[in-house]
Amino acid sequence: MPSLRVPREFNSETFFVTFTVFRWYYIFDRYNRWDLLANSIQYCMKNKDLKLVAFVFMLNHIHLIISSSDVAGFIRDFKKFTSKEMKRNIIETERHILRLFNNNGSYQFWQRTNAPKLIDTVDFYEQKLNYIHENPIVKNFVMKPEDWYWSSANKYCELKPNNYL
Numbered sequence: 001m002p003s004l005r006v007p008r009e010f011n012s013e014t015f016f017v018t019f020t021v022f023r024w025y026y027i028f029d030r031y032n033r034w035d036l037l038a039n040s041i042q043y044c045m046k047n048k049d050l051k052l053v054a055f056v057f058m059l060n061h062i063h064l065i066i067s068s069s070d071v072a073g074f075i076r077d078f079k080k081f082t083s084k085e086m087k088r089n090i091i092e093t094e095r096h097i098l099r100l101f102n103n104n105g106s107y108q109f110w111q112r113t114n115a116p117k118l119i120d121t122v123d124f125y126e127q128k129l130n131y132i133h134e135n136p137i138v139k140n141f142v143m144k145p146e147d148w149y150w151s152s153a154n155k156y157c158e159l160k161p162n163n164y165l
Contacts, residue, residue: 006072006116014053014067014119016128017075020111025100026059031093033086034150037062038159040082045162050074052161056132057150058139063132065119075114083109 006015021027028034034057041064044050053065068074086109090098101107119125136148145153152161 006075007118008072010118011072012067012069013071014051014065014125015071016063016065016117016119016132017071017114018061018063019079019114020061022101022103022108022111024060025097027086027090027097028057029059031089033089036085036089037082038150040078040085041159044068044074044078048074048077052152052159054129054132054152054161055150055159056135056148056152058135063128063135065125065128065132071116075116079110079114083107 028037037057041050041052041055045052049069051067053067055062055064066074087098087101087107090101098107101109117124117128119128133145133151133153136142136151137145142148145151146155148154149157150159151157152159
C-alpha cells in the first residue's frame with residue numbers, strides 16, 4: 001500500500017496522524033520506549049514548530065492531532081529519528097527481536113503509511129479526539145481515558161499538549 005501524503009496545499013494545517021510499528025509488534029511498554037517517543041515530540045514542540053493538540057501512545061502505535069508549519073516534514077523527521085533511536089534501544093535491550101523489523105533485508109521500524117487526515121471541521125476534530133482518548137478503553141487497558149498515563153486525557157502525563165483548537 002502506498003504511503004498517504006500530506007497534501008502540499010494543507011501542509012500547515014491540523015492533522016490526525018497514526019504511526020504504527022511494523023508488523024504491529026508490541027514494543028513501547030518496556031525499556032523507556034514511551035519516554036523516547038515523548039522526548040522526540042517535546043523536542044519538535046520546542047525546536048520545530050510542532051503544536052501538539054492531543055495524543056495517545058499505545059503498545060504498538062501512536063495517534064496524534066498536530067499542526068505545524070511543515071506537517072509533512074515533522075512526519076518524515078519524527079519517523080526517521082525515532083526509527084533510529086528505537087533500533088539503538090532494541091540492540092541495547094532486546095537484540096533478539098531486531099529480526100522482527102527485517103523487511104526484505106532492511107530494517108523497518110514504522111509502517112510506511114501514517115494515514116494523515118486533515119482536521120477540517122469541529123465535528124471531525126471531536127470525533128478524532130474521542131477516538132484518541134478512548135483507544136485505551138477499547139483495548140481494555142483502563143476504565144477511563146484519564147487513567148492511561150500516555151494520553152493527553154491524563155493531566156499527570158509528562159507530555160503536555162501545547163495548543164488547543
